Amino acid sequence: MAGRKINPWLKMGLEFGPILAFFLAFGRLKDKTFTLGGTEYGGFILATALFVPLLVATTVILWRLTGRLAPMQIATLVLVVVFGGLSVWLNDERFFKMKPTIIYLLFAGILGFGLMRGRSYLALAIEEAMPLKEEGWMILTRRLTAFFLGLAVANEAIWRTMSDQAWVNFKTFGLPAALFLFFMAQGGLLKTYGTDERPGE
Known part of the structure; x- marks a missing residue:
């Protein structure tokens, strides 16, 4: 199934927006340390914690707008959730x-x-x-x-x-x-x- 066409700029924003947000968040937080629940987290982990749900949200929006996702997008989303989640959970x-x-x-x-x-x-x-x-x-x-x-x-x-x-x-x-x-x-x-x-x- 080919899926529905959407504005190419909107599609690009949904696909690359989370990556750009991660880049900007890391730039602002990279030299900072935050204590949450008695555990210290560096800026990299916090930027990752922002990136994972943002990618999930934009991928769901893209799917709702187009009616389909490429196999590469699905595999990427799953691995981001798994490995990003592990990084945040284990603080690694x-x-x-x-x-x-x-x-x-x-x-x-x-x-x-x-x-x-x-x-x-x-x-x-x-x-x-x-x-x-x-x-x-x-x-x-x-x-x-x-x-x-x-x-x-x-x-x-x-x-x-x-x-x-x-x-x-x-x-x-x-x-x-x-x-x-x-x-x-x-x-x-x-x-x-x-x-x-x-x-x-």
Whole structure:
């Protein structure tokens, strides 16, 4: 099901608003410590505590407006709730920092499993939005699988070796920019293997 169309700016705000809110909250709270219920919490944990329910709310709104959610959005929401919740509950920011690694390994694993079976699971998810010939889907899926693995490695390297601010910058700006540049770089493939045929036609 394609879902209902909504204003693209509204869609962008709902998808990226929580990430921007996390970035701004961390910037204001990163050097502060708060005591709640006898336990001290740093700014990173409080920013995470804001991000998790905000993402849940915006995802629900997006679902109500469009009538559907992409599998990637659902998986991301579940992992954010689980790992963000663990970070807040255990007062340990490492769980939240590991979340992008788990997400990208999960996506790479799913796509890689499909490739082992000779299928492109990516095509099943977005074929309506970007129709390609079968060979094109296989090439794009292999590239995206390798790209997701690279993002997982990059996330681990950054959060383990750099400052909290460096990781927040990477999560807020680096990851979206990397995804945007990856798909922009596929222009040649889309031109070569693109088709005007829609699924079911």
